[in-house]
Amino acid sequence: MKDEKLIKLDRTDRKILEELQRHGELSNQELSERVGLSPSPCSRRVKALEDAGIIVRRVTILDHKKLGLSxxxxxxxxxxxxxxxxxxxxxxxxxxxxxxxxxxxxxxxxxxxxxxxxxxxxxxxxxxxxxxxxxxxxxxxxxxxxxxxxxxxxxxxxxxxx
Known part of the structure; x- marks a missing residue:
């Protein structure tokens, strides 16, 4: 297994990731307001986190019981x-x-x-x-x-x- 280079995150990156983990459905406008950035820099940071492989994918979490998977x-x-x-x-x-x-x-x-x-x-x-x-x-x-x-x-x- 090769060593993967750790990517240094600043406080804003961590805030972006925390918000997206809790609320993946946020629009870029809503996300930028929550983390204190204007929309363009926020969008660039999210894209950089995706390009770096930190954000792997975004998913929708379903209620398994409501779907009969109990x-x-x-x-x-x-x-x-x-x-x-x-x-x-x-x-x-x-x-x-x-x-x-x-x-x-x-x-x-x-x-x-x-x-x-x-x-x-x-x-x-x-x-x-x-x-x-x-x-x-x-x-x-x-x-x-x-x-x-x-x-x-x-x-x-x-x-x-x-």
């Missing part, structure tokens, strides 16, 4: 072999499953991967597990936990460290 599962997955080819094949496959919201290669557990999966209900989860996850070559163990309540559900990064 079951969230955390799945720990063990692999039979720890080879780059095995991991690449697994990652390619789970990337095709829209039910998978997050996938992490982890350490410190009796598992290699942790997935966050959202489906309508237990029957759908059962089908997902049996017909997709356990059919991926190399999967040797699966442990499922189910979310009872979302205590913190944020996509915002802690910019206070910058």
């Amino acid at each position: 079951l969230t599962a955390i799945i720990l997955i063990g692999m039979d072999r720890h080879t780059p080819e095995r991991f690449e094949a697994f990652e390619r496959q789970v990337n095709e499953y829209p039910e998978v919201q997050e996938c992490y290669l982890i350490t410190g557990q009796d598992a290699d991967y942790m997935l966050k999966v959202v489906v309508p209900g237990m029957d759908d989860y059962h089908e997902f597990l049996l017909n997709k996850i356990t059919r991926i070559q190399g999967v040797s163990g699966v442990h499922s936990s189910f979310v009872l309540r979302r205590v913190i559900d944020s996509t915002a990064l802690p910019l206070g460290y910058l």
Whole structure:
């Protein structure tokens, strides 16, 4: 893994990022008013943050329950072999499953991967597990936990460290 050059952000950049993380729908005019810039410099700063790869993309967050997606599962997955080819094949496959919201290669557990999966209900989860996850070559163990309540559900990064 190559070292990525850290980009130095000033206070205004951090304010822009904090506002966009909380309110991604803001127009440039609204954003510029909130951060104390005129619209043109604000727009240039946002473009520079995008060009630098700090702003990766903008998304709309949906209410999963209102859409009938009421079951969230955390799945720990063990692999039979720890080879780059095995991991690449697994990652390619789970990337095709829209039910998978997050996938992490982890350490410190009796598992290699942790997935966050959202489906309508237990029957759908059962089908997902049996017909997709356990059919991926190399999967040797699966442990499922189910979310009872979302205590913190944020996509915002802690910019206070910058």
